[in-house]
Amino acid sequence: MSGTNRRRITSKELAKLAGVSSATISRAFSPDSRIGSATRDRILAVAREYGYQPNAIARSLNNQRSRLVALVVNAIGNPCEAEEQQLLVHRLQARQLLPILLCCADHSDRLQLMRLASTYQVDHVVIFSDMVSMQDAVDIFHTTKPIIVSFEPLENEDVSNIRIDGAAGAGEIIDKIVGDGKRRFAYLSGTKSSWIDKLRRKWFADALARHGLAFEAEAFGDYSYDSGFKEAVLLLHRSKVDAIICGNDVMAIGARDAARRVLGKNTPEDIAIVGQDGIAMAAWDCNDLTTLSLDHVAFMDAVVEVIERHEAGDEGPHSITLACTPRWGSTA
Amino acid sequence: MSGTNRRRITSKELAKLAGVSSATISRAFSPDSRIGSATRDRILAVAREYGYQPNAIARSLNNQRSRLVALVVNAIGNPCEAEEQQLLVHRLQARQLLPILLCCADHSDRLQLMRLASTYQVDHVVIFSDMVSMQDAVDIFHTTKPIIVSFEPLENEDVSNIRIDGAAGAGEIIDKIVGDGKRRFAYLSGTKSSWIDKLRRKWFADALARHGLAFEAEAFGDYSYDSGFKEAVLLLHRSKVDAIICGNDVMAIGARDAARRVLGKNTPEDIAIVGQDGIAMAAWDCNDLTTLSLDHVAFMDAVVEVIERHEAGDEGPHSITLACTPRWGSTA
DNA sequence: TATCGTTGTGCAAACGATTACACAAAGCAT
DNA sequence: ATGCTTTGTGTAATCGTTTGCACAACGATA
Incomplete structure (x- = not known):
């Protein structure tokens, strides 16, 4: 005392x-x-x-259970990841599990960090980054079944995972925009190399194909506002698209600002802009974004459910798929 | 392998x-x-x-050094905290320190959680929440000198801490707004009970006093966009203020949206709105907020510097104060 | 009263590393 | 050849718990 x-x-x-x-x-x-x-x-x-x-350290040594959970994320600064992390951390804490945060800028130290965390004998691993190959994850955490939260087609079916399906939602959004008369679409990717990004793009591309359309222009950003802004300016200067589908909400806000500020185009009359994620900010009055939205609460509930099954000894692998639904705003 | x-x-x-x-x-x-x-x-x-x-657990037991750092925060969802956490986590990882995240909604489980983390023999504790009393922190982590990142007047001078001084910056901002002809100020607090909030309010109140002015109206939110929006509506309905100083940037954006949407008032002509924190989003084209801004990089550098001194055996206490500077936007 | 669970406690061996100490081998100067 | 330092390795204790096993005390049953 x-x-x-x-x-x-x-x-x-x-x-x-x-x-x-x-x-x-x-x-x-x-x-x-x-x-x-x-x-x-x-x-x-x-x-x-x-x-x-x-002393929890001594207990862990004896027990072979640390009650630590490694969370591998790309960037906390990204509002979507931040919102999800917050939900997940609360759920973990309620179960007396403590999260160790691994936040990785580039690829080389990502593996390094994962190795470091694995030496702490974490009981669970949740990988939010689709930049991590499943094989690396399994190799590094060989005593702990990781949970992969991403969309990479599973070549290794021995890993629990949570996937998202936005095909139907993307279809609804495209139908609406095409119905509004737009025909010339661009896709603004979040990254060049990520599986998630490719999959998300495919949802929309497939929906367009059903109308006999295809993306007329492409650009690549880095999920940041600034990249959304900059790429949209370039895109709109070099082609006459009237709709931009963005890799996430933050880039969509950047693109909307670019269209409005630099080119004087307003949504949704002059141009339709669509985000993806469904972060809280998308619903703010100043944004009111149309976005392909994920129910983050259900998402993190799913993660926790898999963790609980693993804790109960049922190591699966478990696979859960969640659907994305449109949030209708005034940008499209 | x-x-x-x-x-x-x-x-x-x-x-x-x-x-x-x-x-x-x-x-x-x-x-x-x-x-x-x-x-x-x-x-x-x-x-x-x-x-x-x-095995790091076994090593920690023997070494008496876990290389774990407890991060006590209020909410990851808050962009300001998210940005700071990201910076800090990177810096810790570069030093082979792993952060354990404690994210606490209400006060009772905050202490509970801190006790749990302390059983893991963390080497350092960084407390970002001014809802934690220093005495509690010291009691719970009695073998680890915590670093308090907050502004509570230190009754216990044995704890390292990092404080922020925005008095000068607030003065500049008030001078400008008064110079623009505004006279009727309101303060929209982030919380009712926090020291940080009281101190931030005082910076602005003192600056107003130098012009012979005082806050005409007060309101209390919870640092969220929605609370900023809602409280601003109520505030503007019940009093004819022409400037609102907000407890953080997110509430300022909410207040700006409320003024514009619900009351048709524009910034800065009809009403001046000021935020605090200096989050990245404040500089987005759609916000362009005038805010009392903190250099987050310098802030987290300071935290790491204190940690490094503690690691080197110099337990201080160390005290660092950082100044806030205005970011000039179009809202005031 | 003899027997049999039941309950509460202590002893000692893990758990998987680190490290003080001891010691053999080797190098080197005299 | 002798003594001294340096280098590399093994032995065993230690870090602070948990837990299987043994056992004493006790109440209940026959």
Whole structure:
């Protein structure tokens, strides 16, 4: 309680103070173990007095269970990832699981970091980055079945995963925009190399194909507002598209600003702009974005459900697919 | 390498395979320890072959150093915190420190969570939440000197901390707005109980006082867009203010939208709106917010500097203060 | 009263590394 | 050839828990 003593008291020391063995101390802290309730109460009282808490590191070593979860993400700064992380972290904490955050800029240190985290014997791994190959994940976390949250076609079917299907939603959105008279579409990708991005593009391309249309122009950004803005300017200067489908919401906002500010084009009359993700900001009055939206709550519930099944010993692999639905705003 | 074998190999097993003792295995993995370079190379080769990595949990138990850092935050969803976290996490990872994220909605489980994290023997604690009392932090992490990133007047001077001073910047902003002819100011707080919020308000109140002015109206939100929007509507209905200073940028954007959409008031002609934080989004073309901005990079550099001094054994306490500067946008 | 669960506790062996200490081998000067 | 340092390796204790096993005490049953 005093808060100023430097060293942490150990179970052996507490045992001496309470006149019991360290085994009994341990039992006092595990809810269902044979111990007299009087003894337990006395121990807990003494423990509180001396500020004793069992050392989770030592316990993990003995248990072979760390209750740590590695979260591999690309960027916390991206609002979509931030929203999802927040939901997930709360759910994990409610289950007494602690998240270790791995946030990786480039590819080389991503693997390095994953290796580092694996030495901490994490119980679960949630990979939000589709830049990580499944094989790398499985190799690095060989004792922990990772959960892949991405859309890469699974060549290794032994890994639990959560996938998203936006084909139907993209269809609805394209139908609406074509119905509004737009014919000349562009796709503004988030990255050049990601599977997610290719898949998302395909949803819309397929929907366009059903109207006998195809993307007339392409551009590549990096999921940031600035890249959305810049690429949209270039795109609109070099081709006369009247609709831009963007790889995520943030780029869509950038593209909308570029169209309005640099070219004086307004949504949805002059140009239709569509985002993807369904972040909270998309619904703000100043944005009111039409976007192919994911139910982030259901998404993270799915992640937690897979984790719980893994904890229960049923290592699957489990596979869950969630559908995306349109959010109708005033940009398309 | 095979990636499918369930159990992790131990140093003792690897020792047998390499024909050495487990002590030698350990030495092969610590850069500066007495070991023949031929032996080391052989061990590392065998280790790679069998996918051996030293167990960080066991090492931590022995070392008394976990290389884990607890990050206590209010909400990842808040863009300001997200941006800072991202910067900090990168800096920690570059130093082979792993962040454990504690994200706390309400006060009771905040302490609970901090206690849980403390059982993992974290080497450092960074507290971003001014909802945590310093005394609680010190009590819970009694073996680890926490770093408090907040503005609460330090009654306990034994804790390293990083503070922010926006008095001068707020002065500049108020001077400008008053110079533009505005006289009737409102303050839209982020929370009712936080020290940060009170201090931020005081910067602006003091600046107003120098012009013989004071806040005519007050409102309380929760740092969210929706609360900014809602409170601004109520505020503008019940009083005829022509300037609103907001507790953060997100609320300022909400307030701006409310003024424009619900009351048809434009910035900066009809009403001046000011944010605080200086998040990236404030500079987006659609927002172009005038805000009292913090240099997040310098901020997180400061946090890391304190951590490094603590690691070097100089536990301070260290205290760093950073100044906020105005970002001039079109909202004020 | 003898027997048999049941309950509560202690002993000691894990868990997987690190590291102080001891010691053999080797290099080098006398 | 002797003594001294340096280098490389092994032995064993340690970090702080948990848990299987043994056992004493106790109440209930026959």
